[in-house]
Amino acid sequence: MSDRGPAVDRDRQEGLLALAVALRPELHRYCSRLMGSVIDGEDVVQDTFARAFIALDELCEVPQLRPWLFRIAHNRALDLLRSRAVRAAEPIEAALEIVDDAEADPVEMLMRRQAVQTAVSRFAELPILQRSVIILKDVLDEPLAEIASLLDITVDAVKGHLARGRARLREINAHATPLPDARIASAAVVRYVTLFNKRDWDGLRALLADDVKLHQSLHSPRSGAADVGMFFTIYAKSDGVWVTTAWLEGREVIAVFEQRSDPKPGYFMWLEWREGRISFIRDYRYVRYVADDAELSLVEDAGSSGRSTGH
The missing domain is CATH 1.10.1740.10 (RNA polymerase sigma factor, region 2, helix turn helix motif)
Structure with a gap:
């Protein structure tokens, strides 16, 4: 027992x-x-x-x-x-003095502000421990002691990783190239967007594969064309919703605007296709914070005329 x-x-x-x-x-x-x-x-x-x-x-x-x-x-x-075979963080060196109070000096506050404004994808260029410490301290403003406890390292080690990570992040931002212009939308996604904006829900349901799956955070997954087809019934009740094609992190996605006149999308969804049919839908309607840091590049296409390309 x-x-x-x-x-x-x-x-x-x-x-x-x-x-x-x-x-x-x-x-x-x-x-x-x-x-x-x-x-x-x-x-x-x-x-x-x-x-x-x-x-x-x-x-x-x-x-x-x-x-x-x-x-x-x-x-x-x-x-x-x-x-993914990402290399381990480099050995810890001598720690540098890092402040840890509410009244940080102007240079310290500038570093934190730069981290918050840094594109999400650029953090992947940092070694893992530097990355973790930078995010926890400069983005989430965690105390050094709590960072050390979470990462199971000393406070001095946290300071060392923070100093080196900040220096490396400055180099990354200094050499970063602007986001590339949005790529051309695929015919399949343009068709989806066109049908959606025309409110042709039956046309959209006809695109679903028999074994299609739908994932919406905070909700149970749906599977099968009949069940997933109910997804469009929800959108049928939202007259103002407007969608357009976009690119995000190398994926072709669909940006969703609550109203066509909104300056930026409220969230996005992305689809997977198999033999011309939709096999998977991921919809971020219920976790809109995901779009807060998303670097969406909008595409002007036939299904979303009247919208401009931008972020």
Whole structure:
């Protein structure tokens, strides 16, 4: 018989994870920069919550929610990065003096502001530990001691990685090239956008593969043409929604505007195709924070005439 006490009960599990939902945007800011992708970052956030829910079954005491979730997300992101053969961080050198107070000097504040404004994809050029420390300190404004605890290193090591990471990030930003002009939209996606903006829901349903899958964060996945076809019923109730083709992180995506006159999209979706039919839809309607840091390049096409290309 196990001498372990009773696990956290189901009601408390659900209560904890409901509370944790408020942390999703902040977790995404961390994970997207760690992964160098807003899409991959959201995948890590999803996986973090799935793992946290399972882990609560094994816990006897309620953990401190924020550091616990960040640790799960951090470890999961590292697993994925290592699986892509991303090299390990370089050895720790002598730490430099880094301030850690609310009244940082102007140079320190400038460094933090530059990190916040840096494109998500550029963080992937930093070694993993530098990347983690920069994001936690300069983007999320975490105390040095908490960063050290999360990463299981000393505060002096945190300072060293922060100093070197900031220097490297300045070099990356100095040599960064502007985003390339948006690529030409594919005929398949232009067709989808055209049908969507014409409110031809039956035409869109006809594009679905029999085994199509739909994923919307915070909602259960749907599968099969009949079930996924209900997806368009929801949009049929939104008269002002307007879509256009776009490119993001090398993927052709669909930018979604709440109103055609909106200056920028509120979120996006992306599709996978097989033999001319839609096999997968990922819709970010319910996690709009994913688009906050997205570098979307809009495409002017026949299905979205009247919109200008831009970010």
